[in-house]
Amino acid sequence: MKTKIYILTTFCFFSCLNMSFSQEKKDKGRFDLKTDILSTYLWRGMVADPKPNIQPTLTYTYKKFSIGAFGSTNLDNSYREVDLFATYELNNFTFTFNDYYWSPYIDSLDYTNYDFIKSGHYLEGMVAWKGPESFPITIQAATIFFGPDNKFDHFDSVTGETVYINRYSSYFEVAYPFILKEYDMKAFIGGTPNEGLYGTGGGVVNVGLSAIKKIKASSTWEIPLTGSLIFNPQTSRVYFTLGITL
16 A cells, blocks of 8 residues: 555656656746745744754746645754645645655655555645735645544454554644735734644644845845744744745
8 A cells, every 4th residue: 555655646746747847848837946944943833843944945837837845954954854745726726735754753764655654754635725916815724634644543452453543634724915014924823623733622723923024135136034923822832933035
């Protein structure tokens, strides 16, 4: 089973990549490479890593379709993450498939291992909707449908195996961007409907406000500086992070 999932995921990703390149001669797509440097790596109301992280992202876009890779690591290499993603835009909707590869034991894992219990891969489906320009609200929903995001179910006395079931951890978020003087602002609120990766039960887990100020580095180059104030009501923790995008 795990071999089939690995082969399917790899085939889909590289088939899409090959399709994009084969079309490039007729309708050129584009590559985008950027790097974020964060004071703390926060994700959906959780602290992924409390240390500063460097996060490169490489994306190839052809018309409404994009594929790419995202990475995150801190300076002492004690945290590492490598993700693959594919997105498709349809009118105001964006559909995304994510393959998150992360584990505190990442150095001892086999990347090709898609075992339900032992893998470092979390597979997620996500859909987002963006409102019209007059009301640019964004609503997104994401569910992890495969990977070590599981919980104990029962012990099988016949086989002697411990049986786990998928928690299908889900996350929902509503965000609204606006402009305040020279700052690009965004207010957001996110929650989970059930116990899982994001919280001990259903409820709001991510409330925040972000502000982006563009710092002029030269006559043609501006560096976005982002500050985010984030509160997690379930854990009663508050964070303030800074980040720059290069």
